[in-house]
Amino acid sequence: QLVASLLLGKADVGIWALKSGWRDGGGLSGLESLISSDEPVSMSIAAEILSAAASIEKGRPLLTPIVDKGCIERLLVSDSREVRSGAASAIAKLGLANKDISSDEGEVFGLLQVAAELVMGTEDGDEKELIEKTKNIKRSDGPYSASGSTATDRGIEVLSYLCSKTIIKEEIAHGFKAQSASKCVLERLVELGSEPEAGESSMAYGLASVFSLIAVSNETLRDEAFAKADITSEQYDQLQSLGKTEEEKELDKKHQDVDPREAVSARIVRLANANVPRAMVKLMDGSSEATKEMLVMGMNRMAVEQSVRGQMIQQGCLSTCLKVEKSESPSATEKKTWHQARHCVAKLLVTTNPGLLTVSQRMGSIGPLIQLIHDHESTDLSRFEALMAVTNLASLDEETKNRVVAEKGITRLGYAMFSDHEMVRRAATEAMSNLIPHPEMIKYLSDTENIRLWVAFAREFDSNLECARAAVGCLAMASQDEEVATALANATHFDEMASSLLECGNLELMHRVLVALLNMSDHGGKCKEAVIASGSVAFCQEYVKSYHDGSMATELKFTEEQKGLLAVTVDLAKEIATLCE
Numbered sequence: 001q002l003v004a005s006l007l008l009g010k011a012d013v014g015i016w017a018l019k020s021g022w023r024d025g026g027g028l029s030g031l032e033s034l035i036s037s038d039e040p041v042s043m044s045i046a047a048e049i050l051s052a053a054a055s056i057e058k059g060r061p062l063l064t065p066i067v068d069k070g071c072i073e074r075l076l077v078s079d080s081r082e083v084r085s086g087a088a089s090a091i092a093k094l095g096l097a098n099k100d101i102s103s104d105e106g107e108v109f110g111l112l113q114v115a116a117e118l119v120m121g122t123e124d125g126d127e128k129e130l131i132e133k134t135k136n137i138k139r140s141d142g143p144y145s146a147s148g149s150t151a152t153d154r155g156i157e158v159l160s161y162l163c164s165k166t167i168i169k170e171e172i173a174h175g176f177k178a179q180s181a182s183k184c185v186l187e188r189l190v191e192l193g194s195e196p197e198a199g200e201s202s203m204a205y206g207l208a209s210v211f212s213l214i215a216v217s218n219e220t221l222r223d224e225a226f227a228k229a230d231i232t233s234e235q236y237d238q239l240q241s242l243g244k245t246e247e248e249k250e251l252d253k254k255h256q257d258v259d260p261r262e263a264v265s266a267r268i269v270r271l272a273n274a275n276v277p278r279a280m281v282k283l284m285d286g287s288s289e290a291t292k293e294m295l296v297m298g299m300n301r302m303a304v305e306q307s308v309r310g311q312m313i314q315q316g317c318l319s320t321c322l323k324v325e326k327s328e329s330p331s332a333t334e335k336k337t338w339h340q341a342r343h344c345v346a347k348l349l350v351t352t353n354p355g356l357l358t359v360s361q362r363m364g365s366i367g368p369l370i371q372l373i374h375d376h377e378s379t380d381l382s383r384f385e386a387l388m389a390v391t392n393l394a395s396l397d398e399e400t401k402n403r404v405v406a407e408k409g410i411t412r413l414g415y416a417m418f419s420d421h422e423m424v425r426r427a428a429t430e431a432m433s434n435l436i437p438h439p440e441m442i443k444y445l446s447d448t449e450n451i452r453l454w455v456a457f458a459r460e461f462d463s464n465l466e467c468a469r470a471a472v473g474c475l476a477m478a479s480q481d482e483e484v485a486t487a488l489a490n491a492t493h494f495d496e497m498a499s500s501l502l503e504c505g506n507l508e509l510m511h512r513v514l515v516a517l518l519n520m521s522d523h524g525g526k527c528k529e530a531v532i533a534s535g536s537v538a539f540c541q542e543y544v545k546s547y548h549d550g551s552m553a554t555e556l557k558f559t560e561e562q563k564g565l566l567a568v569t570v571d572l573a574k575e576i577a578t579l580c581e
Contacts, residue, residue: 011056028065035071040080047075047086051154054090085154088114089161112162112171116178116185118155119192152192156206159185163213166259173214173267186274193279199287208283208291211276212298215268217259220301265305272308277315284320289333296324296340303347313348313357321345322364342372343382349389354396362393363403369393370407373416373428380421387416387427394434401438410435410444417453426467429457433474437481445474446483448490455491459500461509469509472501476515482527485520489530498534502543507565514540514572521579528580537580540573 034046050066053059075087088111162168175184183191192198193207271277280295287295299317303309312318321341327334345365354362372378372386390409393400404410413435416428435441445451454471461468478484488494501513517536520527531537547570558566 011058015053015056015058015062028062032066032069032071035066035074040078040083043075043078043083044080044086047083047090050075050090051086082151084114085118085151085158088118088158089154108162108165108168109171111158112168112176113178115155115158115162116176116181118151119159119185119188120178120181120183153201153203153206156189156192156203156210159189160206160209160213163210164218166218166263169214169259169267170263172210173270186270186276190275190279194275194282197286199283199285199291204283204287205291205294208280208287208294208298211271211280212294212301215264215271215298215301217261217264219259220264265307268302268305268308271302272305272311272315275315277302277308277312277317281316281320289331289337292324293333293337293340296321296337296344300340300344300347303344306351309348309352313352313361318345318348318357318361318365321348322361322368325368339372339375339377339382342368342375343385345369346372346382346386346389349392350385352392354393354400362396362400366390366393366400366403366409367407370404370409370412374412380419380424383416383419384421384424384427387413387424387431391427391431391434394431398438401435401441404435405438405440410440414444414450417457422464422467425457426464426470429454429467429470429474433470433477436474436477442478442481442484445478446481446487448487451475451484451487451491452493455488455493455497458513459493459497461501461504461506465506469512472509472512472516476512476519479516479519482523485523485527488516489520489527494530495534498531498536499539502536502539507562507569510569511565511572514569514576518572518576518579521576531576532580537577540577543573544570544577 031046031049034042037043053062075083078084078087159168159172163172172185175186177184189207189210192203193211195201198204198207277299280298283295284292299312299321303312303317321344324341325338330338345368349357349365349369357365369386369390373383373390378386390404390413394404410432413428413432417425417432419425419428432441445454454475457464457471458468458475475484475488479488491497498513498517501509504510517531517540521531547566
């Protein structure tokens with residue numbers, strides 16, 4: 001018992017104890033004696049020592065003689081569920097660390113079957129007798145808990161190891177059952193995760209790991225591991241392949257763990273339908289920092305699938321992620337969890353109708369989203385999704401716009417417009433546009449220095465059409481305000497922007513810039529003079545002459561939608577020409 005405790009608490013001392021300190025250097029032979037004793041308590045202790053040693057890299061080689069002699073298999077076929085659980089855990093750790101064993105589907109499925117039986121919680125008479133015998137050595141956090149949950153915990157531990165294999169993820173997600181079991185493993189895991197105070201139990205982290213791993217591909221896990229490295233996972237693979245023969249390369253391809261995006265999406269859908277999000281929410285209560293991090297990571301991975309976002313919100317994921325940030329002095333782990341929670345909120349709200357959210361959900365989401373956008377450690381993807389979520393929320397009503405502005409949204413969204421990534425720039429531009437007609441946004445655009453950036457973005461339609469469209473749309477709406485229109489008229493390169501957009505041939509861009517020019521013409525004074533000086537009036541006059549009767553649209557084979565938009569642009573051009581005569 002002491003050796004097992006040392007292995008779990010002080011690994012180096014535990015290895016010494018197993019190798020040299022127990023029975024005067026005969027620890028391994030003593031372990032074999034325990035296994036061959038046929039005494040349930042002794043075999044249980046041996047199984048726990050094996051499981052603990054297999055968790056340590058330096059401990060695995062010590063177990064080779066025992067593995068070669070088939071001693072672990074003897075434990076695995078024991079009538080005691082307690083003994084089988086420890087043996088299964090040891091085999092899982094040893095087997096998955098060994099490429100030859102881990103590639104054997106028969107071995108892996110055998111472990112899955114054992115783990116499933118352990119998780120289902122069926123007790124036999126021998127195990128009850130063992131529990132009774134061991135209640136005097138009960139420990140709250142050790143391997144020999146006298147409660148019946150020990151074997152279940154061990155089964156979950158084995159599953160968390162096995163879920164590094166795609167084939168196991170598929171089996172669990174698609175309803176794998178233990179022999180003669182009435183429910184599938186996934187249902188049982190959800191049931192365990194939904195129990196009162198499940199987050200405080202020893203199985204919480206294992207459950208979180210299983211749920212999180214099923215919702216992601218191993219390729220994505222590799223990409224995450226290389227996220228902050230100097231090279232990508234693809235570059236690393238290329239470097240590794242340089243030192244391999246063609247036969248080795250072919251062997252690698254043969255054993256490649258293929259997990260297509262469609263398969264991951266199907267698993268996520270099944271997880272959502274099985275109420276896994278609700279179980280993860282339940283597990284958050286009272287759980288450790290590490291468990292919370294794993295749970296939020298799992299929610300974040302599930303939120304990748306657009307079709308389940310509504311279910312996740314209904315099952316409490318959004319509200320839970322908004323409650324994560326509580327500590328005033330967060331640890332490094334808590335900071336990671338906060339970041340994951342903010343990213344999950346962003347993913348959930350990119351496509352969700354904000355009108356379906358409660359006021360507290362809608363308002364409570366804005367702060368974390370703005371923080372994610374502002375965080376210098378955010379990836380381009382997380383920042384982009386947060387910006388899209390803000391765009392979506394800000395489109396709802398004035399109250400939401402007020403909250404965005406109150407969270408320093410204009411400054412931080414404006415900063416994101418300078419991103420090196422064109423999709424981030426576009427999303428930031430769209431988010432800012434959706435703040436119109438908030439007074440603070442109008443004030444921001446009335447500054448000549450600020451509006452210069454919008455003019456520059458509007459001119460970049462050849463390289464970033466979506467960003468240009470958002471910028472011109474914002475100018476079209478904001479130019480209804482005379483101060484903004486005046487700032488636009490005084491902006492550097494206004495003439496070039498107006499002429500290039502009018503002549504670009506894109507009816508949608510032309511429509512937007514014509515609205516802006518009409519607003520400026522309607523204000524009169526310097527605004528009207530700027531429109532005339534830019535050559536826009538002359539263009540409008542010629543444009544009306546060429547397209548007023550619609551015959552040219554037929555010759556150009558426009559669609560019905562394009563014909564309708566052409567008619568709108570012609571009418572706008574007429575109004576501009578009339579106002580500026």
